[in-house]
Amino acid sequence: MKKILVLIILVLLGACVGSNKSSAQQNPRERVSIDFDWKFSLGDIENASQEQFNDADWRHLDVPHDWSIEGEYNENNPAGIAGAYLPTGIGWYRKNIEIENLEKDDKYFVEFDGVYMNSDVYINGNHLGKRPYGYISFSYDLTPYLKEGTNKLAVRVDNSKSPSGRWYTGSGIYRHVWLTKTSTIYIPQWGTAITTSNISDSSADIKINGDIKNDAKKDQVVDVISIIYDATNIAIDSTKSTVQINKDGSFEQSITVNNPKLWSPDSPNMYNLKTKLLVNGILIDTYTTPFGIRSIELNIDKGFLLNGEPIKFKGLSNHHDAGPVGAAVPDDLLYSRLKLLKDMGCNALRTTHNPFSPEFYALCDTLGIMVMDEAFDGWFTKKAEYDYGIYFKEWWKRDLKDFVKRDRNHPSVVMWSVGNEVRGFKAEDQKEIVSYLKTIDSSRPVTQGRGHFAPYVDITGFNGHGEQKGVLEKFHKENPDKLIIGTEMTHTLQTRGVYRTKTWYRTKDNPAPWEKPADFKRFESKVYKIPDLTEKEVFPGITKKYQSSYDNSIVRIGVRDDWNRVEALDYYVGNFRWTGFDYLGESFGWPARTANFGIIDLAGFPKDHYYLYQSLWSDKPMVHMLPHWTHPGYEGVEIPVVVYTNCESAELFLNGKSLGEKNITSERQIVWQVPYKSGELKVVAKNNSKPVVEQIYNSAEIGTKVQLKADKVTVKPNKTDVIQIEVAIVDSKNVIVPEGDNFVEFEISGPAKLLGVENGDILDLAPHKVMSRKAFKGKCLLLIQSTDEGGEIEVKASSQGLQESVLSVLSK
Incomplete structure (x- = not known):
């Protein structure tokens, strides 16, 4: 995996770095990372742009860096619900740029992959420019202001007016920074x-x-x-x-x-x-x-054609943050997240609702993930109090041009999106923006999230409105020459490890019949109903802020019904589920940090829906059952055991006794009502009546120790490699305790640093940059990163009353 990732990054750089004259003759262009050894201070500091400013007492750090995720959750932080109640503010960064030999024919450029937001960049006290949009990549020519020796690069980042987005944005230089050297005749960036x-x-x-x-x-x-x-x-x-x-x-x-x-x-x-x-x-x-x-090719009879063959989008919408690291996502972690989605069967991602990092597209190229590349959330009318809508009129053409030029050569980018649920726009606005985009690149279709009521897109995007019964069919009847794509469908909610057997619909889509009879009748006719798994709730008493991991917590349509629509309608070319990963912000209110729409939680642990999608999207034989099989006090109570599989049938066994074999149908799940008895629950999936794959759950006893599992055993001493350590509460037989919520403390020794901790609990407001975390539903995550030194990295995890665990990783 590491070799693949390194190769991808080197290809992305597009140049070899030469340190001597002979290598420079082979390629005069040099491009080097300048991520390391920055100085940082939070707050607006007078004269911090000046060359001679004394930054000796500033914090030393590397970028990418997000200062918001380093803060504490607080209901009074101005970012509020949108920003997950984390702090924002103003920050300054400074770095030395060393130029040994400055020749008259040399050109130097500094390239920022992304700074959130309102960045002002200075070199030796000279102002190079300002970019309000926090998601755009940009560069500046340093040459006129450089000198041989030490040069001072300074960056002011202003995210003080909040909320500046409708979701968690992060704050700071949260993507890579590069220094590029060319001659005076050169191909410009994205040229x-x-x-x-x-x-x-x-x-x-x-x-x-x-x-x-x-x-x-x-x-x-x-x-x-x-x-x-x-x-x-x-x-x-x-x-x-x-x-x-x-x-x-x-x-x-x-x-x-x-x-x-x-x-x-x-x-x-x-x-x-x-x-x-x-x-x-x-x-x-x-x-x-x-x-x-x-x-x-778009073909109204056959759908979306890739290389002449129809293909359905098995897609996910994602925001750019990654749990405990916020917006500053290391390449290593980004790769593992994308690989997790690919292994699920996902073949497409939508960048909601802004440009992503350059590394994201390079990884999608090499992993084989199609991208709907989205430029903006809104346009001329702001959607959050201080968002990009304030600057849109002045900046949209420049930002759109840079965005398209940067991404246009990626084969993974198969579609542009010019916006999402744009407020207050006229058809003429859409026409102008789409037409301008096509002057830069006309090789791909253009769409828009919930842009179905304006005529200038090539393929019609539907968000939540398209989840209602009959809406897609009605649109197709009225617009038979337009294909449909689910830009944001479907919406369901799950909390990892939480189960309810009664179906739940989001309140505003499910008014009680005694409150608004007319609305209830409308609801009944338009929402895809999911039958309850039991007459009486089997798992009562769970806070309503958590949602069920059965496929029965929905907004308007469940996963299974929606995918049946995709397969049935040729003009419906697929969708981008909301969302792949849980993301920070945009919650239902304090103290929740998110709204649990993801199929993977904030810690990167898959929920049960991950396996439902895998059964729908993947060809590799798989089987998954839910819930877990540790329910003390439920002896004799019938518990719905649900199985997802892409095989023809499945047989369930409890303590070695068969409970029957059932075929998979258009219901896309198999259900057994099983009286609970502790022991071994096993499912065997079959094709042609022959066993293909199986899964076993054992009932857990009381937790006795902390278990550590790392995703790798060696790393490079490069200050970039990330070790993901799954922390689990297990019993004496190493079975995970599903309700384990022990407080775990960590010690790290050797050449590594803490990146963050997380457990996936949307109500847990503990900080991320600390050496402890409470487990949630038996697990939590520890992220550490290599330094520039080799040696043995040792991680120790301990919890009161439990046996501690020690894990070693070698940096070499």
């Missing part, structure tokens, strides 16, 4: 556009459009050589052209690739384009662009 056409088994046409910048102050004749490399780094074809440029220039080239390996979720084949610029035979720049070869 190439690659499109593919006329694709067949035997060949594919590759069209290359590129920009060239000339800061040499005289006309130049430039030879442009473009070489395509396959995934094994073998050159397969090339082309050459010559252009004459003044200040700016451009080039167009074409290459035909024979026997192309197409990109798809099942076969995410990638290529690299290396574009070299030469003047008088001397190499002056090399720019690398990863890309894939694939075709997209």
Whole structure:
């Protein structure tokens, strides 16, 4: 896994870093990370932009960094419900940039992948610019203000006016920062556009459009050589052209690739384009662009076609945060989260509701995950008190252009979204924004979340409204030439390890019949009802702030009914469930940190719905049953045992005795009513009456120890590798105690640092950057990160009355 991740990042960089003259001659462009060794101070500090400012007493840290997640949950924090009650504010960052030899033909740029929000950047006291949008990537030319030796880079980040979003945003330089060096003739950032056409088994046409910048102050004749490399780094074809440029220039080239390996979720084949610029035979720049070869077509009879074949979107909507690390998500952790979704059968993600980090798209390219790339939440009318709507009129064209140019070469990006549930817009607004986007890239369809009432998108996006009975069918009848995609469907809620046997509907969609009879009648006709699993609630007394992990806590339609719709309607090309992971913010109120829509909790632990989706979306044989089988005091009580499987049938056994075999049907689940008796509950899934896969639950006894499981046994001393440690409360036979809620304390020794702790409990307001956590439903998570030193990392976990556990990981 680590080798794959490192390769992805190196490809993303698109350049080799040269430290001596010979390597510079091979590639004059250098791009290096400047994530490490920053100084930080929270608060607005006078003169902090100045070169000679004394920052000796500032905190030393690395970026990506999110100061909000380091704070404490407080009901009075101005971010409120939207920001998960975490602090915001103003912060300053400063860093030394060392330039050893500053040549007259050198150009230096600083590139920020994302700063939230209202960033002002300075070099040696000179103001380089401001970017209000906290999710956009941007760069500045440092060259006019540089000197040999030490240069002072300073960044002011202003997220003081809250809430600035409708969800948790984070605060600070929460993505990577890069220093790029070029000559005075160079391809600018995101300066190439690659499109593919006329694709067949035997060949594919590759069209290359590129920009060239000339800061040499005289006309130049430039030879442009473009070489395509396959995934094994073998050159397969090339082309050459010559252009004459003044200040700016451009080039167009074409290459035909024979026997192309197409990109798809099942076969995410990638290529690299290396574009070299030469003047008088001397190499002056090399720019690398990863890309894939694939075709997209919208066909009203067949749906969304990828490489000529219909494909349904098995998609998830996600926000950008990741539980205990907030918005500052390490690449290693991002990879494991995306891999978890891919293993579930997910083939598509929607970036809700803003651009994500560059690493996200590179990982989706190589993992084989299609992306609906969303630019904005709203437009000219703000949706949160201090959100981007304040700046939209002035900034949207620049931000949209940068967003599209940055992401347009990723084969994973198969669709643009220009907004989500946009308030107060006219059709002319949508027309202007979509038309402008297509001047930059017209190779993909455009949609909009809940944009079905305006005509200028290519594919119609439905959010929650589309979950009601008959809505999609009615729209299709009235608009037979438009395909439909569920930009935000379906909504269900679950709390890991919590079960109720009576069906629950979100209150505003389920008025009581005695309160509003007319509304109740409307509800009855439009909401997909799910039968109760039992007449009387089996698990009473659970706070209503938690939701059931059976598929029976819904807004308007459950997972199974909605996927049946996807498969039945050709014009409904799939959906993006709300959401993949639980995200911070946008809760139902204090003290909840989130609203539990995710199929994976804040700690990264799958809920039961993860396995329901796996049974619907994955071809690899699987079986999963729920609930757990530890219910002391319920002896003899019938408990609904639900099984999800993608096999033909399943047989259930209790303590070795068969309780019967049942076939999977359009209900998408199998249910047994089982009188509780402690012991072993086993399910065996079958195809053609032959066992294929099984799962076993054993009843837990009293918890006796803390168990630690790490996701890796070795890491690199690179200050970036992350170790995810699952902490469980187990009995003497190592069976997890499902209701274990013990308080666990940690000790870390050796070359590693704490990243965060989390348990997935939406009501637990304990801080994340501490060496302890209470378990929730038997588990919690400890995240640690390697330093720049090698050696043995030892983690000890202890809890009063339990046997402690020690785990070792080697950094080498």
